[in-house]
Amino acid sequence: MKNYEIRIAETEFETQASLALRRQVFVEEQQLFEESDADENDSSSITINIWKQGTILVGTVRCYPDLNTPSLWWGGRLAVHEQYRIRGIGVYLIEAAVQEMKQRQVPCFRAQVQEQNVQLFEKLGWTKVGASTLTQGLPHQIMEANLHVHDARKHKQSSRI
């Protein structure tokens, strides 16, 4: 993972950098939201960012507790900067989020996954929960992480970036 550093956002600068990347991906690129993808879950979210050479934010993901079910956490707003895709950063972020949930002994970790990314999550051991539904006008599938296995692929993926 030479030149890349993954860490939980702690400062206002790090949080704002994540929001800016999300805006670039979910508002401008995918046009899922008109002005902002920020919502009420941001205040209770853990944001995991991945930085290149300490200053370039290349990817981000957030995890937050369900409002009604405390044993359930959601992962979401997974975004990799367009110029840094297909080099393992997305996988690295998903696995970092799963590790964070395991460390916190969260019993159940789910994500609403865009249809085109379902295979990617399945490769990482996630399973579908229920049927696909439309969210923000796009088909999404709820998926659940397997929190009870050690994922040996982590080491393979880290070496790709």
Ligand SMILES: CC(C)(COP(=O)(O)OP(=O)(O)OC[C@H]1O[C@@H](n2cnc3c(N)ncnc32)[C@H](O)[C@@H]1OP(=O)(O)O)[C@@H](O)C(=O)NCCC(=O)NCCS
């Ligand atoms: C989805 C996303 C996070 C993936 O990030 P990434 O860093 O490009 O993914 P990785 O490099 O870790 O790729 C993981 C695997 O998926 C494959 N993959 C990723 N995006 C792909 C695409 N658009 N088409 C085909 N394959 C793709 C990679 O080839 C790789 O396969 P491999 O493990 O067999 O080599 C990124 O494309 C993105 O930010 N997209 C826009 C926002 C989005 O869709 N967020 C997710 C919402 S659920």
